[in-house]
């Protein structure tokens with residue numbers, strides 16, 4: 001069953017402009033790594049000098065999930081992306097999806113299944129851009145789930161690095177509901193944490209997180225907030241997830 005379209009609470013073109021404006025004010029470099037009809041695909045990077053963790057964040061790959069890009073914008077406005085790290089942000093990967101309020105892009109493609117043999121202009125361009133970037137110490141892919149009853153996350157941690165999953169969930173649980181389901185998307189879940197057994201080679205369609213884990217990122221979290229909850233709460237939960245993951249990474 002697929003969800004009904006959800007009108008985005010923003011115009012995707014305006015949101016791209018707002019990101020660019022704030023990114024410039026906060027010392028980010030703005031790259032147009034591709035284009036789909038009417039919209040640039042943007043990456044915002046900030047290369048703080050010195051040894052720093054490299055942190056990648058993406059949002060807006062599904063056009064019916066508005067809280068993630070709005071959370072990144074809020075963090076950018078709050079000067080969260082400071083000198084602690086080297087930052088790589090792809091804040092709106094599917095602008096035409098937001099125009100229509102659909103998970104898929106305007107051609108009906110689920111961009112988050114397109115990372116192995118890309119068919120879409122968006123992910124072809126994103127993969128070309130990623131190939132020119134260094135590896136990341138942490139990747140955060142921000143999503144929403146219309147079937148969820150609370151926030152949950154996926155962890156991909158093949159090198160068994162110190163897990164950030166429990167701290168992220170604990171921080172969110174103080175103010176928000178965590179999805180109590182023991183099976184989410186056909187995978188066992190416990191306390192809002194899913195640790196899938198992933199063999200990328202065995203999967204036909206790759207989400208972004210699988211691609212990142214296979215080629216780019218030692219530690220990756222996919223954060224999922226429940227689409228049925230009020231938007232402001234979902235944005236707050238997304239911000240908490242990002243803030244907690246990064247502060248824990250710095251001390252682990």
Ligand SMILES: [Zn+2]
Nearest residue numbers: 062065143144
């Ligand atoms: Zn999603």
